[in-house]
Amino acid sequence: xxxxxxxxxAAPLRELPWAQLNxxxxxDVHGWxxxxxxxxxxxxxxxxxxxxxxxxxxxxxxxxxxxxxxDTGDRVEGNAIYDSSKPRGKFTYEIAKEQHIDLISxxxxxxxxxxxxxGEYLHTVPDFKGSYLASNLDIYSPKTGxxxxxxxxxxxxxxxxxxxxxxxxxxIFDFTGNANNTVVQKVEDTVKEEWFIDAxxxxxxxxxxxxxxxxxxxxxxxxxFKTLRxxxxxxxxxxxxxxxxxxxxxxxxxxSVALESGRYMETLGFMSIDGLSTGATKNHGPVAKxxxxxxxxxxxxxxxxxxxxxxxKDIESFPTEHGLNVSKAIGEARKSLDLTHRxxxxxxxxxxxxxxxxxxxxxxxxxxxxxxxxxxxKFNRLHxxxxxxxxxxxxxxxxxxxxxAFTKDTKFLVSPFxxxxxYIPDVSYKAARQIIKLLNNEGPIALEMMNQNTILYPxxxxxxxxxxxxxxxxxxxxxxxxxxxxxxxxxxxETFPGYTTKDDAGTDGDDTIHSQIExxxxxxCIQSTIGFETEDDRLPETVDLIYNEFIQKWILxxxxxxxxxxxxxxxxxxxxxxxxxxxxxDWVEEHWGTKEEKCPT
Ligand SMILES: Nc1ccn([C@@H]2O[C@H](COP(=O)(O)O)[C@@H](O)[C@H]2O)c(=O)n1
Numbered sequence: 001x002x003x004x005x006x007x008x009x010a011a012p013l014r015e016l017p018w019a020q021l022n023x024x025x026x027x028d029v030h031g032w033x034x035x036x037x038x039x040x041x042x043x044x045x046x047x048x049x050x051x052x053x054x055x056x057x058x059x060x061x062x063x064x065x066x067x068x069x070x071d072t073g074d075r076v077e078g079n080a081i082y083d084s085s086k087p088r089g090k091f092t093y094e095i096a097k098e099q100h101i102d103l104i105s106x107x108x109x110x111x112x113x114x115x116x117x118x119g120e121y122l123h124t125v126p127d128f129k130g131s132y133l134a135s136n137l138d139i140y141s142p143k144t145g146x147x148x149x150x151x152x153x154x155x156x157x158x159x160x161x162x163x164x165x166x167x168x169x170x171x172i173f174d175f176t177g178n179a180n181n182t183v184v185q186k187v188e189d190t191v192k193e194e195w196f197i198d199a200x201x202x203x204x205x206x207x208x209x210x211x212x213x214x215x216x217x218x219x220x221x222x223x224x225f226k227t228l229r230x231x232x233x234x235x236x237x238x239x240x241x242x243x244x245x246x247x248x249x250x251x252x253x254x255x256s257v258a259l260e261s262g263r264y265m266e267t268l269g270f271m272s273i274d275g276l277s278t279g280a281t282k283n284h285g286p287v288a289k290x291x292x293x294x295x296x297x298x299x300x301x302x303x304x305x306x307x308x309x310x311x312x313k314d315i316e317s318f319p320t321e322h323g324l325n326v327s328k329a330i331g332e333a334r335k336s337l338d339l340t341h342r343x344x345x346x347x348x349x350x351x352x353x354x355x356x357x358x359x360x361x362x363x364x365x366x367x368x369x370x371x372x373x374x375x376x377x378k379f380n381r382l383h384x385x386x387x388x389x390x391x392x393x394x395x396x397x398x399x400x401x402x403x404x405a406f407t408k409d410t411k412f413l414v415s416p417f418x419x420x421x422x423y424i425p426d427v428s429y430k431a432a433r434q435i436i437k438l439l440n441n442e443g444p445i446a447l448e449m450m451n452q453n454t455i456l457y458p459x460x461x462x463x464x465x466x467x468x469x470x471x472x473x474x475x476x477x478x479x480x481x482x483x484x485x486x487x488x489x490x491x492x493x494e495t496f497p498g499y500t501t502k503d504d505a506g507t508d509g510d511d512t513i514h515s516q517i518e519x520x521x522x523x524x525c526i527q528s529t530i531g532f533e534t535e536d537d538r539l540p541e542t543v544d545l546i547y548n549e550f551i552q553k554w555i556l557x558x559x560x561x562x563x564x565x566x567x568x569x570x571x572x573x574x575x576x577x578x579x580x581x582x583x584x585x586d587w588v589e590e591h592w593g594t595k596e597e598k599c600p601t
């Protein structure tokens with residue numbers, strides 16, 4: 001753990017369902033190598049995870065079972081360790097590679113920018129040679145300029161102790177927002193490729209593992225399941241997914257399941273399978289598949305209380321020398337980036353989705369009503385004389401603000417992306433005011449976003465489209481507490497708020513028994529009004545339409561639906577490239593800045 005991490009709180013725990021073949025799974029780490037330094041439940045760092053995996057591997061070796069470690073992408077963007085270093089990612093590759101990962105793939109965040117994809121090619125792929133798979137992802141090699149698979153398409157291997165013969169594929173969803181140095185092949189096209197058709201005919205296998213940066217309830221995984229089943233009618237198939245930032249488990253059929261393990265190093269997914277056939281090993285001949293294959297899952301809260309318990313270690317015996325060195329390297333990286341530098345003190349918590357929107361404790365209400373108007377009204381040239389509308393997407397805001405110190409760390413956790421603002425001057429106000437409605441309604445723009453597999457709101461909100469139980473209705477706010485999980489009462493430790501996952505296997509997946517936290521939906525975009533009052537009779541004829549450059553194509557499309565044709569040539573850079581990250585930081589310094597040594601509690 002990092003020295004400033006809060007100590008985990010004792011809680012009632014469920015055991016790991018250890019079996020013949022076991023997996024540890026991370027996804028959507030987004031650079032949170034240092035763990036959560038303001039949340040005790042997720043306060044373990046990548047070094048602790050290195051120690052934990054070592055102990056579980058030793059356990060597997062001791063009892064003759066196997067353990068495989070999987071990561072399904074989006075390791076980058078979303079944390080100051082990645083986003084504030086120059087070059088971005090300076091420390092990330094060195095930290096990530098310290099974990100022994102058996103199966104690893106790319107997420108969409110590895111591909112948004114050409115240089116990030118090159119980082120994969122030059123660092124992560126060679127660092128995880130033999131483990132990195134790219135079944136539907138190519139890159140124009142920075143060395144030769146030629147298009148080539150980012151990594152091998154698939155691999156077949158045999159586990160160390162049991163001799164389980166595994167055929168593995170590593171996918172990414174049908175992502176369309178990648179920079180032009182990579183090519184993502186749609187899954188529907190990949191399954192028609194000769195190499196794929198040949199690979200899945202192999203009968204000398206005991207298990208197929210499909211892992212990737214793909215929502216486990218997506219059309220892509222449904223198609224892969226159908227295609228695999230049409231050729232391998234009863235071979236067990238284990239899917240690992242990601243991208244939607246939630247804990248989830250899907251049962252495809254009696255021999256096939258899928259696990260998704262959350263986000264931001266909050267969750268270590270544990271998966272186990274019993275009853276698999278195996279090839280011969282030095283200790284035994286081939287073993288036949290049992291009549292019934294048993295699958296089990298557990299979502300481990302990423303803290304050392306859970307890790308000590310599940311590894312049978314204590315504070316003394318848990319940290320390995322390797323793990324300690326990794327934690328130290330993370331601490332040194334954090335120090336060199338001066339991540340504890342304080343800009344101000346947040347007077348209370350502001351939430352991405354733990355409060356309805358609008359709400360005085362919603363981060364979006366804070367941005368819309370205060371941060372954007374109070375900062376931008378000072379800078380904006382208010383070209384049209386009548387003011388401006390500023391539109392930004394909620395998905396660009398990645399994390400909550402907690403009461404207390406707002407540091408350089410906080411700045412990049414909340415707003416890691418580099419996008420600046422652009423504007424179109426003198427847009428008819430009548431048209432401009434329609435934009436927010438068009439972007440947020442279930443109309444033609446929503447349909448087009450769906451076609452392009454694009455979202456503008458947080459992935460957790462998107463996940464709820466297929467899992468409505470994830471979100472509470474603002475009308476019944478706080479009414480449904482702990483409806484799925486029995487809160488334990490008795491002599492043991494007390495429960496406290498945290499994940500209470502409901503998935504295809506029921507409500508007993510989380511290792512830590514929590515009371516429920518409510519989450520609410522938020523729209524695609526929010527809008528601030530600058531320089532005039534919308535309630536006023538004297539509304540402007542024209543306004544500057546300012547927007548986050550990441551959503552430009554959607555702004556132009558929405559304008560088209562209002563009958564106003566603009567192209568990217570009509571747009572201009574606003575504020576000399578100032579990003580929302582800069583605007584927020586300036587605002588925090590001005591409004592929450594203090595000379596006090598400590599933030600008030
Ligand atoms: N430069 C970027 C990149 C992404 N977003 C938004 O992030 C959300 C998707 O996050 P994932 O971690 O699931 O990929 C989505 O709302 C994107 O629009 C962004 O705002 N800027």
